[in-house]
Amino acid sequence: MPTQPIKFYQTGSFAVGNRLLGPDQRSVQADMQRTNSLNSGHRACQGCGEALGARYALDAAMRATGNQMIAVNATGCLEVFSTPYPETSWQVPWLHSLFGNAPAVASGVAAALKVKGRTDVRVVGQGGDGGTVDIGFACLSGMFERNDDVLFICYDNEAYMNTGVQRSGATPPAARTMTSQAVGDEPGNVFGQGKNVPLIAMAHEIPYVATATVAELRDLEAKVRRAMEFRGARYLHVFVPCPLGWGSAPHDTIKVARLAKESGLFPVFEAEHGEVTAVSPIRRPVPVEEYLRLQARYAHLFADPPRTETIARIQAIADRNIRKFGLVEPS
Amino acid sequence: MREQIEGSRAVAHTVARCRPEVICAYPISPQTHIVEELSRLVKTGELAPCEFVNVESEYAAMSVGIGASATGARTYTATASQGLLYMTEALYNASGLGLPIVMTVANRAIGAPINIWNDHGDSMSQRDSGWIQLYAEDNQEAVDLHVQAFRLAEELSLPVMVCMDGFVLTHAVEPIDVPEAGPVDAFLPPYEPRQVLDPDEPVSIGAMVGPEVFTEVRYLAHARQMRALELIPEVAAEFSAAFGRTAGGLVRPYRCEDAETIVVALGSVLGTIKDVVDELRDAGTRIGVLGVTSFRPFPLEEVRAALGHAARVVVLERALAVGIGGIVAANVRMALSGIHLHGYTVIAGLGGRAITKASLHRLFADAIADELEPLTFLDLDRALVERELHRGRTERRPGPSAENMMRDLGPTATGIG
Numbered sequence: 001m002p003t004q005p006i007k008f009y010q011t012g013s014f015a016v017g018n019r020l021l022g023p024d025q026r027s028v029q030a031d032m033q034r035t036n037s038l039n040s041g042h043r044a045c046q047g048c049g050e051a052l053g054a055r056y057a058l059d060a061a062m063r064a065t066g067n068q069m070i071a072v073n074a075t076g077c078l079e080v081f082s083t084p085y086p087e088t089s090w091q092v093p094w095l096h097s098l099f100g101n102a103p104a105v106a107s108g109v110a111a112a113l114k115v116k117g118r119t120d121v122r123v124v125g126q127g128g129d130g131g132t133v134d135i136g137f138a139c140l141s142g143m144f145e146r147n148d149d150v151l152f153i154c155y156d157n158e159a160y161m162n163t164g165v166q167r168s169g170a171t172p173p174a175a176r177t178m179t180s181q182a183v184g185d186e187p188g189n190v191f192g193q194g195k196n197v198p199l200i201a202m203a204h205e206i207p208y209v210a211t212a213t214v215a216e217l218r219d220l221e222a223k224v225r226r227a228m229e230f231r232g233a234r235y236l237h238v239f240v241p242c243p244l245g246w247g248s249a250p251h252d253t254i255k256v257a258r259l260a261k262e263s264g265l266f267p268v269f270e271a272e273h274g275e276v277t278a279v280s281p282i283r284r285p286v287p288v289e290e291y292l293r294l295q296a297r298y299a300h301l302f303a304d305p306p307r308t309e310t311i312a313r314i315q316a317i318a319d320r321n322i323r324k325f326g327l328v329e330p331s
Numbered sequence: 332m333r334e335q336i337e338g339s340r341a342v343a344h345t346v347a348r349c350r351p352e353v354i355c356a357y358p359i360s361p362q363t364h365i366v367e368e369l370s371r372l373v374k375t376g377e378l379a380p381c382e383f384v385n386v387e388s389e390y391a392a393m394s395v396g397i398g399a400s401a402t403g404a405r406t407y408t409a410t411a412s413q414g415l416l417y418m419t420e421a422l423y424n425a426s427g428l429g430l431p432i433v434m435t436v437a438n439r440a441i442g443a444p445i446n447i448w449n450d451h452g453d454s455m456s457q458r459d460s461g462w463i464q465l466y467a468e469d470n471q472e473a474v475d476l477h478v479q480a481f482r483l484a485e486e487l488s489l490p491v492m493v494c495m496d497g498f499v500l501t502h503a504v505e506p507i508d509v510p511e512a513g514p515v516d517a518f519l520p521p522y523e524p525r526q527v528l529d530p531d532e533p534v535s536i537g538a539m540v541g542p543e544v545f546t547e548v549r550y551l552a553h554a555r556q557m558r559a560l561e562l563i564p565e566v567a568a569e570f571s572a573a574f575g576r577t578a579g580g581l582v583r584p585y586r587c588e589d590a591e592t593i594v595v596a597l598g599s600v601l602g603t604i605k606d607v608v609d610e611l612r613d614a615g616t617r618i619g620v621l622g623v624t625s626f627r628p629f630p631l632e633e634v635r636a637a638l639g640h641a642a643r644v645v646v647l648e649r650a651l652a653v654g655i656g657g658i659v660a661a662n663v664r665m666a667l668s669g670i671h672l673h674g675y676t677v678i679a680g681l682g683g684r685a686i687t688k689a690s691l692h693r694l695f696a697d698a699i700a701d702e703l704e705p706l707t708f709l710d711l712d713r714a715l716v717e718r719e720l721h722r723g724r725t726e727r728r729p730g731p732s733a734e735n736m737m738r739d740l741g742p743t744a745t746g747i748g
Contacts, residue, residue, distance in 0.1 A: 080539050105395070
């Protein structure tokens with residue numbers, strides 16, 4: 001197919017159609033040979049960020065491994081909506097065991113492949129934030145510590161969505177869930193210490209850690225590809241809005257994800273062996289309010305009177321991220 | 332080759348000769364010597380190819396086992412007590428997925444109060460987990476059962492627990508014939524998984540199943556254990572032919588033929604009971620003992636056939652179902668449905684309390700005289716219990732019971748002074 005050199009509208013962005021790009025620059029998803037690892041027909045909600053993220057991540061992993069891949073799944077939305085019996089949306093060998101053990105099961109798959117001399121086959125473990133940050137945390141840390149040859153992907157939608165939107169260790173401050181309701185003196189989730197698993201993964205000094213959002217799917221694909229260039233434990237934390245749980249419009253999933261990054265609330269970066277190697281700079285800084293206003297889980301912050309102090313505390317978190325990760329390039 | 336060796340080491344060497352490809356290990360007494368030795372064998376290359384994975388919990392041990400087994404690797408782990416309970420969720424998962432993992436359970440009490448010594452409370456708590464449970468009478472059988480366990484597991488696509496009494500067997504040094512590699516290889520063909528994660532033939536394993544087929548899936552789990560009732564004796568017979576000694580099977584009757592009184596038990600206590608039975612037989616008492624090797628599946632017909640003619644049955648078990656009494660006894664009663672006889676449940680040897688011949692003589696004499704309570708706690712220190720009960724009735728805040736009774740007992744509890 002003939003191609004023409006492209007002058008990007010925004011430097012460093014791929015905000016152009018695939019058909020204008022050279023074949024080597026096109027996304028995996030744009031390729032007719034994509035594997036549809038998570039095929040159509042599953043039962044995710046409209047606008048599901050997790051379904052989108054998983055599809056891109058796994059297809060990219062399939063590409064990177066020459067289709068030699070086994071996926072292990074934690075219990076959660078992704079497992080439930082993809083496999084209501086007798087149907088399955090998975091076109092890859094796929095194993096679901098339990099909620100809290102996906103990283104260990106993935107380690108077991110990797111151990112079996114190693115002993116059988118099938119190191120050409122790679123393992124991807126995946127789960128939601130509950131299965132990663134909370135109940136699966138010990139197994140995840142164990143897998144990191146042993147440096148097992150597993151890429152674990154957390155699709156973070158910041159609460160237990162499969163069970164009906166309850167608070168997880170990844171639920172942000174002030175967010176309303178069914179177990180951190182928007183009532184009382186401090187409505188929504190508490191301002192705790194947080195549990196930043198990408199940073200915890202880095203503390204294990206594993207070969208590769210990255211964060212991504214479904215707003216930048218090329219970046220997600222690139223990070224999966226990069227992750228597959230390493231052997232050993234790798235961790236990818238993907239920010240995936242949940243319209244149902246967050247009370248955002250299904251058509252705003254990409255927008256919400258983009259604003260999470262652009263506000264500084266969700267830093268997008270890469271790290272190797274415990275050191276940050278790259279950050280995705282904020283292109284158009286926005287106050288957190290723009291991000292929060294799109295989501296009913298924060299509606300109590302904008303009632304009459306608005307909770308400006310709470311919003312300011314959330315802004316302070318974003319500002320700290322921006323400073324810490326250098327998300328805004330000095331002009 | 333027959334050698335003087337610790338039970339745990341003998342099990343480790345036997346397991347190694349079964350050529351497991353993935354071994355997951357997390358330490359817990361009294362199982363640790365097994366995985367310690369296996370870790371050495373893997374590291375020296377004596378057991379190869381094999382991946383030895385040191386995990387962060389028993390839950391992870393079983394989970395790594397699930398992943399490895401689903402990828403087609405022969406998989407082994409070992410645990411005990413709290414560790415078995417900690418992996419409970421994964422135990423049900425492994426059996427539900429039909430993964431032929433073999434695990435040694437070095438039987439140990441479960442707390443509170445914490446206690447490292449032997450009883451069957453741990454494995455009995457997992458009797459409904461879908462695992463086959465085989466109980467070893469002695470270290471030779473423990474060793475031999477492992478060889479059979481891999482055969483059974485892989486033929487049935489079901490996980491198998493080999494239960495051996497912690498310390499009593501695991502730490503006992505005695506002459507054991509550890510099976511040689513050649514005969515084990517002949518007995519145990521390479522693992523051919525029924526289901527495997529393979530990029531060339533992708534399958535989904537562990538899908539969401541609703542009411543439309545869940546019952547059928549569970550029925551199949553039961554049907555496979557029923558199939559095990561046939562296979563366990565077949566494999567035991569084949570083992571006997573190949574190795575020249577008896578091990579395994581469903582039940583093992585000893586001097587039961589004309590017995591009026593039959594004792595039912597599992598595990599290493601069978602040796603002591605047999606000694607007492609011999610002495611009583613010498614004195615003219617018609618008594619026998621039925622050892623149950625396969626507790627899951629439970630051989631209802633064989634138990635019925637062995638006990639049906641007796642006048643009384645004494646089930647002696649090293650576990651307690653709080654609120655009802657016996658676990659083995661409940662199963663034995665099921666086997667004896669419609670048969671009228673005197674049935675006694677004896678809870679014995681909890682938390683490592685020795686079951687002595689003297690105690691058994693007294694117990695069986697009471698049973699034969701039909702003077703036994705339906706539920707008896709062997710060698711229960713009633714005075715100690717009464718004192719604590721009294722404290723509970725008279726003091727507003729009597730404090731923790733276990734600690735109170737230890738204090739009452741004084742230094743004798745530790746054997747000092």
